[in-house]
Amino acid sequence: MATKTLPSWDVITKHDVFADANHDEVARLNFLTHLNVHLSANVLPGVKNAYETQVKPEFIKAQGHEPENRHQLRAAITQNHTFQMWSALRRNTMEMRQQAGRAQVLRQIEDIVAKVEHYNEGADTLKLDESIAIPENVGSVDIHCQPGCYYTEYFENDVTVAASYDLGLFVTTAGLLGALSDGGGQAVGKWLADNHPDFQPKRILDIGCTIGHNAVPLAQAFPNAEVIAVDVARPSLRYAHARAKALGVNNITFVQADAENLSQYQDESFDLITTAMFWHETSDTAMPNILKEINRLLKTGGLTLHLEQPQYQGMGVYEQFIRDWDTYYNNEPYWGPMHDLDLKDMLSKCGFNSDDLFETGVVSLVDEKIFGKREKGDAGEDYGRAPVWNAFGLWKK
Numbered sequence: 001m002a003t004k005t006l007p008s009w010d011v012i013t014k015h016d017v018f019a020d021a022n023h024d025e026v027a028r029l030n031f032l033t034h035l036n037v038h039l040s041a042n043v044l045p046g047v048k049n050a051y052e053t054q055v056k057p058e059f060i061k062a063q064g065h066e067p068e069n070r071h072q073l074r075a076a077i078t079q080n081h082t083f084q085m086w087s088a089l090r091r092n093t094m095e096m097r098q099q100a101g102r103a104q105v106l107r108q109i110e111d112i113v114a115k116v117e118h119y120n121e122g123a124d125t126l127k128l129d130e131s132i133a134i135p136e137n138v139g140s141v142d143i144h145c146q147p148g149c150y151y152t153e154y155f156e157n158d159v160t161v162a163a164s165y166d167l168g169l170f171v172t173t174a175g176l177l178g179a180l181s182d183g184g185g186q187a188v189g190k191w192l193a194d195n196h197p198d199f200q201p202k203r204i205l206d207i208g209c210t211i212g213h214n215a216v217p218l219a220q221a222f223p224n225a226e227v228i229a230v231d232v233a234r235p236s237l238r239y240a241h242a243r244a245k246a247l248g249v250n251n252i253t254f255v256q257a258d259a260e261n262l263s264q265y266q267d268e269s270f271d272l273i274t275t276a277m278f279w280h281e282t283s284d285t286a287m288p289n290i291l292k293e294i295n296r297l298l299k300t301g302g303l304t305l306h307l308e309q310p311q312y313q314g315m316g317v318y319e320q321f322i323r324d325w326d327t328y329y330n331n332e333p334y335w336g337p338m339h340d341l342d343l344k345d346m347l348s349k350c351g352f353n354s355d356d357l358f359e360t361g362v363v364s365l366v367d368e369k370i371f372g373k374r375e376k377g378d379a380g381e382d383y384g385r386a387p388v389w390n391a392f393g394l395w396k397k
């Protein structure tokens, strides 16, 4: 059943290092969130209709067949006004989210940095390393139009990019990640508890943790485990560490490291290795290097599990085209090439037994703080709108 309540940005959980928001900022973020909901719920169906009734028939008339792949479809649809309107507005909501978030953070950056410093000072659970270079997949593009990507810093202890990411994600995901933007990690914890209750990892590695949105619920699901969360982006790690502490989570060590080379960790030294929404931001050289490291680091009997959007293989041409929008219009150049990969092939090239690969949906609960309580008569489990996350993984035998 359709969501009845429009998500309000202001119900987001404001942990101690979260940026303040004044009336006008809340209004702007709500406007952008609701515009995104409107675009996907009401405008996007018009793009499909324009494709079916105008673009496809014209293509067939000219070519004698339907578009055979998403590239042909995209070439044909780019002159269509309905597509142009939806695409331009979608790009603009992202640009506006980034600029609004950045301005909101910058007007109070000294206060945020001071709070972050309070949590980080002298902590041995934050390990920064200035010698770590930013890899090309991160350094060559401001991913999803985020000024400065995840790593740029302009002054000592800068966390601007990270604080802005934390407050802006809700706008793009329209609350579906939950009030702490951690629905993915929560879903992994729930999936493990439901399906593998005896699996109690002692050492967990989360790769590409950014600000720890999904490492934190994992650490909460396994409070006795030692969690290592790595990323190359120093401002994100500073903020992640302070955010975790502010949320009362103490069993994560945030480490600045390039996941293509984690030689500081021994072979078979982790029981569980995770990523969340990570692979689509890695290149065709970075991804195999990181997978080989995962294979080396994972214990026999251990699990590696990855939340990611589904691969394109077997998907209809129109759905592929829509999902591929980010590749061309949202500064996500690795998105399409990554989702085109044959995962089995990639995993076996990196030393895994690809017969062990499984793909599954992991389900997170709807956050009542955002969407309200289930009403009498609502269809299906969890309002019929529980977010299902696509995951792939394998147990190392």
Ligand SMILES: C[S@@+](CC[C@H](N)C(=O)[O-])C[C@H]1O[C@@H](n2cnc3c(N)ncnc32)[C@H](O)[C@@H]1O
Binding pocket: 135, 137, 138, 150, 207, 208, 209, 210, 211, 212, 213, 214, 215, 230, 231, 232, 233, 236, 257, 258, 259, 260, 275, 276, 277, 278, 281, 282, 286
């Ligand atoms: C889309 S974000 C991941 C989101 C995050 N996992 C979450 O749960 O919200 C991708 C992250 O991967 C990091 N990254 C990309 N390549 C990396 C590498 N080779 N080593 C470590 N981190 C990397 C980026 O800096 C960025 O923070």
